[in-house]
Amino acid sequence: MTAFYHVCFVVPDIEQAMQDLRRAAGVEWSEPVSDRLGEWDFRIVFTAGGPPFIELIEGPSGSPWDASRGARFDHMGFWTSDVRRGSQRLEEEGVPVDFSGCPYGRPFAYHQMDSIGARIELVDVGRQAGFLNRWHPGGKPMPAIDEKPRKHR
Numbered sequence: 001m002t003a004f005y006h007v008c009f010v011v012p013d014i015e016q017a018m019q020d021l022r023r024a025a026g027v028e029w030s031e032p033v034s035d036r037l038g039e040w041d042f043r044i045v046f047t048a049g050g051p052p053f054i055e056l057i058e059g060p061s062g063s064p065w066d067a068s069r070g071a072r073f074d075h076m077g078f079w080t081s082d083v084r085r086g087s088q089r090l091e092e093e094g095v096p097v098d099f100s101g102c103p104y105g106r107p108f109a110y111h112q113m114d115s116i117g118a119r120i121e122l123v124d125v126g127r128q129a130g131f132l133n134r135w136h137p138g139g140k141p142m143p144a145i146d147e148k149p150r151k152h153r
Helices: 015-027 083-091 125-135
Strands: 004-010 031-038 040-044 053-058 071-082 097-100 107-114 118-124
Touching: 015 040, 015 053, 040 083, 071 107, 071 125, 083 097, 083 118, 118 125
Parallel strands: 004 053, 071 118
Antiparallel strands: 004 071, 031 040, 040 053, 097 107, 107 118
């Protein structure tokens, strides 16, 4: 589990979710950021203070972060040495891709894991320095799943 670094909730109101978690558990937050992926504008925020992080995403209806039916636990995030190899490995193990950011130039992929009722996110470790710079300045590098090349059978 050493490559695990965050849990994510998709929410219809990011400020309300931040406030509720702050009041209930003393959670401190970074500042939310607005971003765009493909046709979807979304907002994202991570807790302050280091891993494991809590991530909140507020996305529009029809997006990978659709919370139009209410807030929900969405995924667990893991660093991987190679997101494409990791995605292939998960698919071979019966954990299908639900959404990939790779075609949009973002090296991450969500895989649906029905046994836990949520998704697993693989994020390429090449994005880690930027993540740390934005969300945890001065934070130490985090380990990644080592996606070794597979030998052909």
